[in-house]
Amino acid sequence: MKLIAIDLDGTLLTSKSKPSKEGLDAIKATISKRHKVAICTGRAYFDVKGLIDADLNMNIPIISSNGAAVNDENGQLLRQTPLTQEAAAAAIQYLSEQDVYFEIFCPEAIYSPFDGEDKLQAEIDMLISANPDMDRDTLWKSALIQFQQFGIKPINDPMEVIQAGMPVYKLLIFTYDEHKLERIREHYHHNTSVHTTAAAQLTLEIIAKETDKGKALSYLADHYGIPLSDTIVIGDNYNDVSMFRVAGTKIAMGNAVDEIKQLCTQVTLTNNEHGVAHALIHLLEL
The missing domain is CATH 3.40.50.1000 (HAD superfamily/HAD-like)
Known part of the structure; x- marks a missing residue:
């Protein structure tokens, strides 16, 4: 076998x-x-x-x-x-400050801040402003994969996940801004409780060290x-x-x-x- x-x-x-x-x-x-x-x-x-x-x-x-x-x-x-509750809370706070779209993976649902879609639309606006030949629909199709996941739920305050004591399996960041991705990756480079990985372009994931x-x-x-x-x-x-x-x-x-x-x-x-x-x-x- x-x-x-x-x-x-x-x-x-x-x-x-x-x-x-x-x-x-x-x-x-x-x-x-x-x-x-x-x-x-x-x-x-x-x-x-x-x-x-x-x-x-x-x-x-x-x-x-x-x-x-x-x-x-x-x-x-x-x-x-899962991440420790302390590490998850710190990551949610940090990502909120970075002005990026992110998701919180828990056992029963994927939670995403309500304003996440607006953040991505703003990033697309900036990209097209700097690169007029880029196609908005093509760019947006990349993001649609995130919104079409089964079990994704919008949430007003992502810290509600921590307050409810839910296990956090990972946090996923999606952004069109490569500088933001690199900044977040570097922020966690020497972290002793979490590390990062990626499954696709434009994304970064924060998971427990183990x-x-x-x-x-x-x-x-x-x-x-x-x-x-x-x-x-x-x-x-x-x-x-x-x-x-x-x-x-x-x-x-x-x-x-x-x-x-x-x-x-x-x-x-x-x-x-x-x-x-x-x-x-x-x-x-x-």
Whole structure:
């Protein structure tokens, strides 16, 4: 038996942020051969369920929020590594001061300040002012992915999350301003309780120091009694690096960033070419 961990954005999802039907069919075929398949993503657990449940039509383990939560195929929470309440509160306060759009990932919902959309529209205005050839609709499509997540809820005061004592799995920043991203990344560079990662351009994520996909994958493999040498990972971006470092077989998407390709065992096709299906069917001969 092998454990195959598959990323979503840029991997199983096409550029339209929809699951590849061919990829889902290959996952079903892989499970029918008595292998374990898990989703391993930066997305929230309920967002993953909303994206794939209807088409996959079977329950599988899910590593969500970049490893902050691990659920088995029955939906039982096996492990969680949220930020401390102090670190989460400090991050919310800091991000509020940076005038950026951000989201707070909790077990039951993703909370986003009410004025977040206005902040992004203002950034687009500034970009177009400096670069008149840029297309507003194209820019806005990048942001729409955030607003179309399952379970996202607007909130007046983000500190309400802390006051309610909710676990915070991660904070996600989305901004068109690369200088803001770099400033936030540098702010947390030497932090002892949290670190940052990224799953896509224009984003940055703040998670607990002990949280990453690699640790979550190692935990899940141990839970099922599967050696790490019998684990396979498929991914494309920086937040996949930790699981590429621990897995036995590492498959990079054709559209993966160079750092992932340098760590990989094999390269498959791109997400728009159904690279997950190609990897499972042709490269791994599962």
